Amino acid sequence: MAKLYYRYGTMNSGKSIDILKIANNYEEQGKKVLIFTSAIDDRHGLGKVTSRVGIQREAYLLDETVFEKVQQEQPDCVVVDEGQFASTQLIDLLAEIVDTLDIPVIVYGLMTDFQGEMFEGSKRLLELADRIEEVKTICWYCKSKARFNTRFKNGKAVFTGEQIDIGGNEKYLPLCRQCYMKEKKSAETSI
Incomplete structure (x- = not known):
């Protein structure tokens, strides 16, 4: 079957x-x-x-x-x-x-x-x-399992915008939850 x-x-x-x-x-x-x-x-x-x-x-x-x-x-x-x-x-x-x-x-x-x-x-x-x-891979920054597709613009993580924005490593990096949350917190404090 x-x-x-x-x-x-x-x-x-x-x-x-x-x-x-x-x-x-x-x-x-x-x-x-x-x-x-x-x-x-x-x-x-x-x-x-x-x-x-x-x-x-x-x-x-x-x-x-x-x-x-x-x-x-x-x-x-x-x-x-x-x-x-x-x-x-x-x-x-x-x-x-x-x-x-x-x-x-x-x-x-x-x-x-x-x-x-x-x-x-x-x-x-x-x-x-x-x-x-x-299908597993590791975080771009550390050795933990990656769980998040993190979008970057001009070297900084971004968390607003259209859901779909096609790109590869020039635009997205795989991050674990901890590194993702660290990037998100950093983006929120720089606003």
Whole structure:
């Protein structure tokens, strides 16, 4: 029986390289995998999953045609990058793929934004996923486990602004709770 997996982690935790590794493993065994990603993150071009280690792969854009595309292609597995940006309706379609077509779906994404607030897609994945797993990394400043995606502007942590502002290490760093709270307190006192 297929399952819906949600694998979350902070930025720079290796989610994209995991996606590329999964696809490679399936294909080495002669199995078919479909990769989907959000149209919101276009830093490396639309429809691409790109790892920080420099490996890149084409992907379909995740939209309301996902169920039909998977039904037509009949892959052995579906993998989704940037699941946090998906709407509740798209996450429901991914669950329908699992339940109706008996195809496993593995979704990777962030749990929370730079303010520690949950994304719509992440919230729905927590509600529906059969299995939830954390992809771990360490804090940029210390040796603790990172839990927060901290946004920086001109070298200073910022805690206001739009929920979505696409970027990489030039804009976000993974921090543990203690370092995040220290940065937040420092930002509040400098206002």
